[in-house]
Amino acid sequence: xxxxxxxxxxxxxxxxxxxxxxxxxxxxxxxxxxxxxxxxxxxxxxxxxxxxxxxxxxxxxxxxxxxxxxxxxxxxxxxxxxxxxxxxxxxxxxxxxxxxxxxxxx
Numbered sequence: 001x002x003x004x005x006x007x008x009x010x011x012x013x014x015x016x017x018x019x020x021x022x023x024x025x026x027x028x029x030x031x032x033x034x035x036x037x038x039x040x041x042x043x044x045x046x047x048x049x050x051x052x053x054x055x056x057x058x059x060x061x062x063x064x065x066x067x068x069x070x071x072x073x074x075x076x077x078x079x080x081x082x083x084x085x086x087x088x089x090x091x092x093x094x095x096x097x098x099x100x101x102x103x104x105x106x
Contacts, residue, residue: 033085041077 012020
């Protein structure tokens with residue numbers, strides 16, 4: 001079986017300088033998007049609103065209730081903006097590949 005990294009290196013070396021720069025920019029943008037997606041969904045603490053915590057502290061609730069809420073596992077959250085960016089990037093990539101094949105046939 002061929003080494004996939006060697007094939008990728010050959011593919012990348014065959015591209016023009018402009019295509020290499022655009023590819024690197026695309027990979028960096030994708031990496032930043034993935035970083036913030038993972039950070040926002042798994043590491044950020046999605047705390048309850050301050051109004052509910054204020055009302056429970058006035059009622060004399062113990063601090064043990066608050067620590068239980070903070071220790072609950074994170075919920076997976078995704079918004080339509082994130083999905084829209086991924087869909088747009090995939091559509092643009094597919095259009096690019098189709099146009100590339102059409103140019104090659106001519």
